[in-house]
Amino acid sequence: MKELLTGNEAIARGAYEAGVEFAAAYPGTPSTEILENIPKYKEIYCEWAPNEKVSVEVSVGASMAGARVLTAMKHVGMNVAADPLFTYAYLGVNGGFVIVSADDPGMHSSQNEQDNRYYARHAKMPLIEPSDSQEAKDFIIEAYDISEKYDVPVLFRITTRICHSKTIVELGERKNVGVKAYSRNIEKFVATPARAKVHHYELEEKLKKLEEYSNTTFLNKEEINDSEIGIITSGISYNYAREVFGDSASYLKLGFTFPIPKEKIINFSKKFKTIYVIEENEPFLETEIKALGINVIGKEKIPICDELNPDIVREALLGEKTDRIEIVKEKVVSRPPTLCSGCPHRGIFFELSKRKDTVITGDIGCYTLGSAEPLNAMDSVVCMGAGISAAHGFAKVFEKTGRKTKVFGIVGDSTFFHSGMTSLLDIVYNNSNVCSIILDNRITGMTGHQENPGTGYTLMGEKAPVVSIEKICEAMGIKNITVINPNNLTETKNALNFHTELNEPSVIIAKWPCALKRFSEEDKKQFDLSVKKYKVNPDKCKKCRMCTKTGCPSISFDKEKGASIDINTCIGCSVCYQACPFGAIEKVGEENV
Amino acid sequence: MSKVKNILLVGVGGQGTILTSKILSTALLDAGYDVKMSEVHGMAQRGGSVTTQVRYGEKVYSPIIGKGQADILVSFEVMEAMRWIDYLNPDGDIIVNNYSINSAPILSGKAEYPSGILEELSKKAKTKVVDAFKTAEELGNIKVQNIVLLGALVKKFKLDDINWEEAIKNNVKPKFLEINLKAFESGKEL
Ligand SMILES: Cc1ncc(C[n+]2csc(CCOP(=O)(O)OP(=O)(O)O)c2C)c(N)n1
Numbered sequence: 137m138k139e140l141l142t143g144n145e146a147i148a149r150g151a152y153e154a155g156v157e158f159a160a161a162y163p164g165t166p167s168t169e170i171l172e173n174i175p176k177y178k179e180i181y182c183e184w185a186p187n188e189k190v191s192v193e194v195s196v197g198a199s200m201a202g203a204r205v206l207t208a209m210k211h212v213g214m215n216v217a218a219d220p221l222f223t224y225a226y227l228g229v230n231g232g233f234v235i236v237s238a239d240d241p242g243m244h245s246s247q248n249e250q251d252n253r254y255y256a257r258h259a260k261m262p263l264i265e266p267s268d269s270q271e272a273k274d275f276i277i278e279a280y281d282i283s284e285k286y287d288v289p290v291l292f293r294i295t296t297r298i299c300h301s302k303t304i305v306e307l308g309e310r311k312n313v314g315v316k317a318y319s320r321n322i323e324k325f326v327a328t329p330a331r332a333k334v335h336h337y338e339l340e341e342k343l344k345k346l347e348e349y350s351n352t353t354f355l356n357k358e359e360i361n362d363s364e365i366g367i368i369t370s371g372i373s374y375n376y377a378r379e380v381f382g383d384s385a386s387y388l389k390l391g392f393t394f395p396i397p398k399e400k401i402i403n404f405s406k407k408f409k410t411i412y413v414i415e416e417n418e419p420f421l422e423t424e425i426k427a428l429g430i431n432v433i434g435k436e437k438i439p440i441c442d443e444l445n446p447d448i449v450r451e452a453l454l455g456e457k458t459d460r461i462e463i464v465k466e467k468v469v470s471r472p473p474t475l476c477s478g479c480p481h482r483g484i485f486f487e488l489s490k491r492k493d494t495v496i497t498g499d500i501g502c503y504t505l506g507s508a509e510p511l512n513a514m515d516s517v518v519c520m521g522a523g524i525s526a527a528h529g530f531a532k533v534f535e536k537t538g539r540k541t542k543v544f545g546i547v548g549d550s551t552f553f554h555s556g557m558t559s560l561l562d563i564v565y566n567n568s569n570v571c572s573i574i575l576d577n578r579i580t581g582m583t584g585h586q587e588n589p590g591t592g593y594t595l596m597g598e599k600a601p602v603v604s605i606e607k608i609c610e611a612m613g614i615k616n617i618t619v620i621n622p623n624n625l626t627e628t629k630n631a632l633n634f635h636t637e638l639n640e641p642s643v644i645i646a647k648w649p650c651a652l653k654r655f656s657e658e659d660k661k662q663f664d665l666s667v668k669k670y671k672v673n674p675d676k677c678k679k680c681r682m683c684t685k686t687g688c689p690s691i692s693f694d695k696e697k698g699a700s701i702d703i704n705t706c707i708g709c710s711v712c713y714q715a716c717p718f719g720a721i722e723k724v725g726e727e728n729v
Numbered sequence: 730m731s732k733v734k735n736i737l738l739v740g741v742g743g744q745g746t747i748l749t750s751k752i753l754s755t756a757l758l759d760a761g762y763d764v765k766m767s768e769v770h771g772m773a774q775r776g777g778s779v780t781t782q783v784r785y786g787e788k789v790y791s792p793i794i795g796k797g798q799a800d801i802l803v804s805f806e807v808m809e810a811m812r813w814i815d816y817l818n819p820d821g822d823i824i825v826n827n828y829s830i831n832s833a834p835i836l837s838g839k840a841e842y843p844s845g846i847l848e849e850l851s852k853k854a855k856t857k858v859v860d861a862f863k864t865a866e867e868l869g870n871i872k873v874q875n876i877v878l879l880g881a882l883v884k885k886f887k888l889d890d891i892n893w894e895e896a897i898k899n900n901v902k903p904k905f906l907e908i909n910l911k912a913f914e915s916g917k918e919l
Pocket of ligand 1: 162163164165188210212213216500501502503520547548549550551552575577579580581582583
């Protein structure tokens with residue numbers, strides 16, 4: 137049967153067909169839908185782990201226990217997970233182990249553009265790069281065979297355009313490989329220095345065999361045309377190359393890119409006058425190919441920064457520009473993403489935006505948008521967890537220099553569970569005057585509403601204990617913890633005032649469900665989530681624009697008419713109602729007549 | 730490569746561009762074409778500008794196109810058509826929904842929604858303005874404006890002989906099927 141699948145759906149399908157028994161991940165664009173598509177295959181146990189390191193470690197355990205396992209993450213997630221990976225590469229597997237890294241060239245939704253193919257070389261893991269959904273499915277099945285045959289974890293690297301493009305896939309049947317036997321094997325799985333030394337030698341031997349495999353596998357194939365140009369490429373770049381050069385070039389299409397197939401590359405290169413290496417971001421292949429003494433053209437022409445497309449390849453290598461229509465710049469206003477109407481993050485950022493002499497270290501999630509116009513209430517965003525830990529660094533330096541600025545560290549609930557918890561531990565242990573604000577919108581918002589340890593449900597839809605953020609903070613030794621409804625501006629402001637005066641580690645938990653969330657029964661019991669509507673009374677509006685400073689997309693402002701609220705999108709969070717200094721905003725149905 | 734057709738759908742997060750391209754691509758697949766469709770998730774969905782690309786033909790390689798390569802630009806919003814016009818082949822067509830959504834700088838009064846965009850578009854390329862929003866409103870659900878636009882696209886691109894009803898049926902909830910089919914038919918007539 138043929139179906140149109142995204143690369144992510146195809147990987148989930150491939151894992152199913154390969155007989156995978158266990159899958160774990162932490163969400164992150166563009167990888168999230170891989171695990172989201174696993175629960176429909178009832179044969180596979182799957183879970184959201186609190187972070188990528190845990191995800192890899194539980195997968196290591198499951199692989200040792202004999203199951204074929206899949207773990208997936210976005211590129212920066214691999215930084216978090218690197219520690220167990222490097223050592224598991226030494227130890228080798230029992231059940232096949234595949235880790236999917238979804239890189240994001242062009243940074244559609246990421247904070248950097250790192251090329252995780254280098255992790256393969258660094259951790260000494262074989263590397264596979266599919267170029268479309270069919271290959272994503274087929275190659276992942278092969279990946280498990282490689283992992284078990286060569287006794288290594290395999291890195292499966294995809295990119296946004298593979299993840300989120302739908303292409304045709306021919307479906308297959310599940311191979312029931314079962315779970316392999318396990319019995320204690322101290323020599324293999326206990327990584328003490330003495331054993332690791334042996335493992336390192338063994339791994340180098342495995343890599344030699346993997347290079348032989350690389351030279352013979354169907355994953356690396358030549359497509360020879362009558363041409364003077366030869367192109368070496370991998371992943372999505374192959375499609376861009378094909379698009380531009382068609383049959384006027386020959387191709388060495390690499391699906392298995394570490395260890396590179398040296399012999400195959402040398403033989404291919406002999407046949408052509410000009411060799412291009414076409415790859416996105418870093419010169420990963422190019423550097424290795426040049427080290428073979430082959431003269432190729434690559435990054436001197438093809439940009440390192442940003443993602444490629446056929447257009448960029450054409451212009452870079454052929455110097456041809458497609459005809460295009462010029463945009464009339466005056467006719468376009470930017471359309472940046474914003475906090476949604478009724479977003480519970482709005483109230484707290486609105487209140488923070490009005491405070492003077494603060495430092496607000498932010499983090500990654502929907503709440504990063506607190507840094508955008510008109511709120512501008514953020515000093516830094518680096519990586520998950522740093523919202524709290526960076527605050528500690530700021531506070532310590534301010535303490536040293538006698539600067540009185542209050543430091544707030546902000547993370548979301550999922551981010552708190554991911555790595556904010558250990559950051560808070562540092563604040564308590566090394567005692568800094570930071571107020572940590574945890575924005576508990578009862579879901580992992582930014583990546584599209586995944587459950588997390590605080591929501592009461594698992595990836596497989598089962599009920600789970602609701603982990604209490606408040607109790608965690610309490611157990612860590614935080615004395616002042618204030619739980620607020622962030623849609624209540626007075627409550628929010630009072631909490632911020634109170635915590636500003638404290639001279640100790642403290643926590644504010646802003647607790648209200650994400651406006652876009654599918655509310656659970658518990659949410660409905662705990663919060664008043666009925667939709668209300670607000671409107672502007674034009675007679676009372678003084679055109680002061682205070683309501684627009686909340687950045688709500690339901691509010692618009694006209695110089696003549698003043699403010700107005702879009703009744704279709706307003707959900708009645710009432711933040712603007714409270715913000716208006718003139719009582720000009722009224723609840724629909726309760727107007728003052 | 731000339732046989733591959735490129736459709737670019739643009740709009741604002743929440744307008745249903747992704748569903749439209751899904752219906753479009755499954756129908757094209759069933760009609761026997763090789764199809765690739767590319768969409769962008771994540772940050773852009775929070776009220777930002779969104780695009781999806783659908784390519785079909787005998788054999789499609791790249792799931793995405795570069796500038797100047799779309800055969801048709803279907804814009805769910807007026808200003809978005811201008812934002813993405815450089816992706817249109819200068820000989821290509823524009824279908825634009827006569828519907829404006831203010832972006833953050835406009836809402837806050839820092840900028841004004843530009844006037845005369847439709848006239849500018851018509852000067853630059855063959856432009857068909859479609860009242861999809863109004864049509865959907867008349868049908869009783871503004872959400873189906875995406876299917877009105879799909880109808881307009883099918884008409885313009887002469888894809889009538891494909892089984893659209895089936896594709897729509899497979900992608901919308903049964904209780905919304907009738908209104909979606911009506912929206913589709915209306916779109917073909919606009
Ligand atoms: C190491 C790492 N893993 C995953 C991500 C992807 N990511 C960005 S934001 C986010 C979730 C944030 O959820 P939460 O903290 O609950 O905030 P919300 O978006 O709900 O406001 C994730 C998983 C990332 N940026 N870095």
